[in-house]
Amino acid sequence: MTVAELEVLGSGGPEAPPAVDESGKKITGRSPTRIAFDRLRKDKVAVICSTAVLILVILGILAPLISNALGLKYADPPSTPAVEYLRFTYPKPEYGPPFGPFTWDHPLGLAPGTAHDNLARLLYGIRTSFAVALLATVLSTVIGVSIGLVAGFARGALDKLISFVIDVFLSFPFLLGALAIAPIITSRFATQPEILAKAQFFSLIGVLVIFGWMGLARLIRGQVLSLREREFVQAAQVIGVPTRRILFKELLPNLVAPIVVTISLSLPGFVAAEAGLAFLGVGLTGIPSLGQSILRGTQYYDQYPLYLWAPVVTVAILVMALNLLGDSVRDAFDPSTRQ
Amino acid sequence: MRLNKPIVAVSTVALLALAACGGSGGGGGTPGGQPTDTFKEGGGSGQGTDPTRNEGPAPEIEGAQEGGTVKVISVAGLNSMDPSEAYYTNTIAILQQLVTRSLTQFVYDEESGDVILIPDLATDLGTPNEDFTEWEFTIRPGVRYENGQEVTADDVAFGIKRSFDRASFPEGAAYSNDYFVDGDTYEGPYKNKGDDYKGIVVDGDTLTLKMRKPFPDMAYWGSFPAIGPIPEGDASDPAKYSQHPWATGPYMFDEYTPEKSLTLVKNPEWDAATDPGRHQYVDGYEMQFDVATPKIDQIMLQDEGEAKNTVSFDSVSAPNYLQFKQDASDRLLFGSEPCTFMWYPDYRQIKDINVRKALAYAYPYKDAYAASGAIEGVTRIPGTNIMPPGIPGREEFNPLPDHEKGATDAAKAKELLTEADALGFEIKFLYATDDTASVDTQKVISAALEEAGFKATPVASTIADSSTTRADPSADINVRSGGWCSDWPSGGSWFPPVFETTDLDKEGLGANYAVFSEPAVDKRIAEIQELDLKEQPAAWNELDQTIQADYFPVFVTSYGGAALMRGSNVNNAFIDPTFGMPTMKDMWLTQ
Numbered sequence: 001m002t003v004a005e006l007e008v009l010g011s012g013g014p015e016a017p018p019a020v021d022e023s024g025k026k027i028t029g030r031s032p033t034r035i036a037f038d039r040l041r042k043d044k045v046a047v048i049c050s051t052a053v054l055i056l057v058i059l060g061i062l063a064p065l066i067s068n069a070l071g072l073k074y075a076d077p078p079s080t081p082a083v084e085y086l087r088f089t090y091p092k093p094e095y096g097p098p099f100g101p102f103t104w105d106h107p108l109g110l111a112p113g114t115a116h117d118n119l120a121r122l123l124y125g126i127r128t129s130f131a132v133a134l135l136a137t138v139l140s141t142v143i144g145v146s147i148g149l150v151a152g153f154a155r156g157a158l159d160k161l162i163s164f165v166i167d168v169f170l171s172f173p174f175l176l177g178a179l180a181i182a183p184i185i186t187s188r189f190a191t192q193p194e195i196l197a198k199a200q201f202f203s204l205i206g207v208l209v210i211f212g213w214m215g216l217a218r219l220i221r222g223q224v225l226s227l228r229e230r231e232f233v234q235a236a237q238v239i240g241v242p243t244r245r246i247l248f249k250e251l252l253p254n255l256v257a258p259i260v261v262t263i264s265l266s267l268p269g270f271v272a273a274e275a276g277l278a279f280l281g282v283g284l285t286g287i288p289s290l291g292q293s294i295l296r297g298t299q300y301y302d303q304y305p306l307y308l309w310a311p312v313v314t315v316a317i318l319v320m321a322l323n324l325l326g327d328s329v330r331d332a333f334d335p336s337t338r339q
Numbered sequence: 340m341r342l343n344k345p346i347v348a349v350s351t352v353a354l355l356a357l358a359a360c361g362g363s364g365g366g367g368g369t370p371g372g373q374p375t376d377t378f379k380e381g382g383g384s385g386q387g388t389d390p391t392r393n394e395g396p397a398p399e400i401e402g403a404q405e406g407g408t409v410k411v412i413s414v415a416g417l418n419s420m421d422p423s424e425a426y427y428t429n430t431i432a433i434l435q436q437l438v439t440r441s442l443t444q445f446v447y448d449e450e451s452g453d454v455i456l457i458p459d460l461a462t463d464l465g466t467p468n469e470d471f472t473e474w475e476f477t478i479r480p481g482v483r484y485e486n487g488q489e490v491t492a493d494d495v496a497f498g499i500k501r502s503f504d505r506a507s508f509p510e511g512a513a514y515s516n517d518y519f520v521d522g523d524t525y526e527g528p529y530k531n532k533g534d535d536y537k538g539i540v541v542d543g544d545t546l547t548l549k550m551r552k553p554f555p556d557m558a559y560w561g562s563f564p565a566i567g568p569i570p571e572g573d574a575s576d577p578a579k580y581s582q583h584p585w586a587t588g589p590y591m592f593d594e595y596t597p598e599k600s601l602t603l604v605k606n607p608e609w610d611a612a613t614d615p616g617r618h619q620y621v622d623g624y625e626m627q628f629d630v631a632t633p634k635i636d637q638i639m640l641q642d643e644g645e646a647k648n649t650v651s652f653d654s655v656s657a658p659n660y661l662q663f664k665q666d667a668s669d670r671l672l673f674g675s676e677p678c679t680f681m682w683y684p685d686y687r688q689i690k691d692i693n694v695r696k697a698l699a700y701a702y703p704y705k706d707a708y709a710a711s712g713a714i715e716g717v718t719r720i721p722g723t724n725i726m727p728p729g730i731p732g733r734e735e736f737n738p739l740p741d742h743e744k745g746a747t748d749a750a751k752a753k754e755l756l757t758e759a760d761a762l763g764f765e766i767k768f769l770y771a772t773d774d775t776a777s778v779d780t781q782k783v784i785s786a787a788l789e790e791a792g793f794k795a796t797p798v799a800s801t802i803a804d805s806s807t808t809r810a811d812p813s814a815d816i817n818v819r820s821g822g823w824c825s826d827w828p829s830g831g832s833w834f835p836p837v838f839e840t841t842d843l844d845k846e847g848l849g850a851n852y853a854v855f856s857e858p859a860v861d862k863r864i865a866e867i868q869e870l871d872l873k874e875q876p877a878a879w880n881e882l883d884q885t886i887q888a889d890y891f892p893v894f895v896t897s898y899g900g901a902a903l904m905r906g907s908n909v910n911n912a913f914i915d916p917t918f919g920m921p922t923m924k925d926m927w928l929t930q
Binding site: 081082083086087088089090112113114115182183186187189190191193196200281282285286292295296299300302303304 | 633637656657658659660661662664703705706708709710711712714715747767772773774775776778779782783785796797798799800801803804815
């Protein structure tokens with residue numbers, strides 16, 4: 001992209017970069033993305049939050065390695081009979097809380113009833129949550145941006161049609177859709193357990209995407225509507241640049257800010273939605289997830305609070321860190337905020 | 340008869356919706372990891388009868404105080420409360436113990452921890468003819484409905500006729516249809532209007548019931564609410580009668596909100612002098628249903644205020660069992676449910692007996708109890724006989740060599756599979772994806788099957804669909820998980836429904852989840868039913884062994900048990916082993 005074009009966007013902001021910095025070295029100009037990153041780096045909240053998210057991401061990615069290294073039995077189910085570890089549903093005192101002392105063998109204790117290691121399940125749950133949230137975000141962003149671009153740039157009937165479709169999707173209740181799809185998937189793949197787990201995973205992402213792209217599409221459409229009338233777009237049209245090129249080379253770079261902001265705010269939304277759906281029993285059931293861990297934990301809260309608190313705190317940290325980070329990203333990209 | 344648990348709770352035991360349930364089981368049990376201690380061998384429930392206890396009032400209970408209102412809380416709502424249709428453990432318990440009187444009744448005997456069958460409306464336990472095809476009952480005088488109207492033998496006859504009507508009362512027990520003269524064609528007083536049904540003859544206060552095949556257990560069937568008086572006419576319109584059945588017992592309906600609550604108050608017309616079994620110590624009952632399990636546990640555990648006067652219809656849940664046992668073990672009521680939970684390999688699809696035996700070795704009994712949220716030794720007790728402890732004639736045996744009850748032996752299973760040349764045999768069984776306990780149980784079972792050399796294919800279903808799928812003979816599964824509870828302590832309430840060939844097109848599976856069909860067994864069942872009553876118990880037990888030794892069509896995963904909770908003011912609450920419900924006839928409150 002050219003500097004000229006970027007200056008179109010950047011020039012309105014009061015924080016336009018100084019022409020000369022303290023050392024006297026001349027700076028030609030910085031992209032808004034660059035500016036935002038610089039501002040993010042100075043934002044303590046952003047730094048803390050991104051560190052937290054990064055740690056959780058690493059924990060999630062390395063879940064199998066960590067579990068193996070610590071000798072935790074994610075073991076689904078454990079290789080020795082689960083009842084060897086249990087006494088009346090709860091883990092025996094020698095295997096940690098609630099009735100025994102802390103033990104390094106099982107830092108977060110064992111799950112009642114199944115004797116799964118809670119830490120291992122938590123790590124795998126984080127992994128699942130991230131995978132779902134990330135995939136759903138990427139897909140809904142791609143869909144939302146494409147549709148928004150087309151709707152904003154096309155005039156007349158196509159724009160009206162797309163806007164109508166967006167309205168239709170917006171008016172359809174998300175929870176109802178999720179609740180209705182789960183049993184259909186279950187019965188469709190009833191006899192293929194391996195496929196069922198995958199089908200649940202992708203149908204969950206599908207549901208999240210289907211009900212998650214409209215906001216961004218609308219936002220992008222609005223932006224494109226105003227950008228379309230700008231001189232650089234008109235100039236491009238006049239000299240005969242193909243529409244595809246105008247959309248992706250001229251318009252899209254100017255939409256980086258709203259897109260990044262939306263992504264950073266929808267990630268925590270999807271994490272929370274995944275947990276919520278799992279809690280309702282319509283999300284993932286075959287593989288560990290944070291929502292499922294919470295659902296199980298609620299039954300044992302009185303006797304075994306740790307069993308519930310571990311996944312709850314993890315989800316809370318994850319969602320809060322992503323949210324605050326999203327806020328910071330939005331502030332960093334917003335030319336009208338001053339720091 | 341049917342268990343009262345909602346499908347959610349039921350599915351936690353890997354989809355056990357019990358088809359029918361009721362009359363037996365062991366005596367009071369003890370908690371702890373010693374499963375075999377929980378049942379009293381040979382001290383079976385309801386085996387005892389005492390026809391001489393036919394004079395009211397029931398003996399006073401020492402120290403019993405009058406007054407107060409007993410609260411009842413339970414997860415499960417009530418299904419139909421129409422006496423002709425009540426066939427769930429909770430509806431039968433409420434009606435039979437408190438509201439409606441029948442020909443006979445059960446009373447609890449504290450000494451033996453057992454219930455005894457004694458006369459109720461009838462003056463004795465009935466007089467059969469030589470081959471049990473005709474029974475004579477005399478209805479006692481002086482019994483009145485809650486509105487003062489006298490109960491006559493005609494009312495009882497009408498009540499019995501109503502019990503034939505499967506269209507109006509689809510959920511009711513079908514014993515009248517099965518045994519009475521023309522029971523298979525007679526459709527009750529509403530469908531066959533004006534038809535003079537010839538199976539019941541009323542002569543003054545004497546009822547003569549005629550059977551088309553020997554029915555030695557008529558006195559037990561007589562204890563069901565269905566075999567009691569119901570007023571003829573508009574009052575007993577099947578559409579409305581379940582809202583307020585006319586009380587003949589010590590308590591009557593006051594307010595009833597289906598699925599939510601039921602309030603019972605004293606029935607002023609009940610005369611203790613006519614009732615040899617019931618008391619009226621408390622002023623009434625307030626029953627609250629649809630209460631969440633954790634809430635029930637908390638209310639009962641805290642035992643404050645009204646909770647002191649409360650009993651639960653549900654067992655303490657596994658998460659709270661340990662604390663309850665530590666803090667308030669005296670307020671736990673241990674006992675048995677007369678049920679056997681089994682795995683039923685499909686007899687049409689799993690043809691090799693060695694494969695079926697391998698399944699029994701491979702099944703992860705104790706892990707499955709734990710994963711399903713049951714409490715080993717308390718609500719789930721390993722066993723091998725199909726007839727649960729308490730059934731007369733039952734003798735402990737194990738059809739599998741070197742197999743301990745409730746033990747898993749993957750190596751032995753693999754050996755059998757190899758012998759049968761069936762390594763990698765695919766086992767397809769149902770589970771509900773929307774129930775964590777069911778998912779956990781499924782994983783435990785799958786892993787155990789794989790370890791034993793099977794190929795485990797769990798078939799996903801949902802809580803809502805699973806029981807329908809299981810009852811479908813053509814469903815794509817080859818093992819069904821389920822159970823059966825006896826209606827009265829006799830092998831006669833076990834083998835005919837569970838192992839007799841069923842007409843799949845006409846009746847579906849019924850309770851024969853294994854789709855078991857062997858002419859030799861059918862023949863033997865028919866023979867035993869014709870045997871002298873004294874020889875039957877031993878014959879049933881022998882059949883239990885023969886079936887398992889020769890065909891091994893099913894294997895027992897556990898027997899059922901109960902650990903109900905009571906408030907500290909509630910006295911004389913025991914487990915009625917015929918229902919796994921609290922005994923309410925003798926209950927009184929400390930004031």
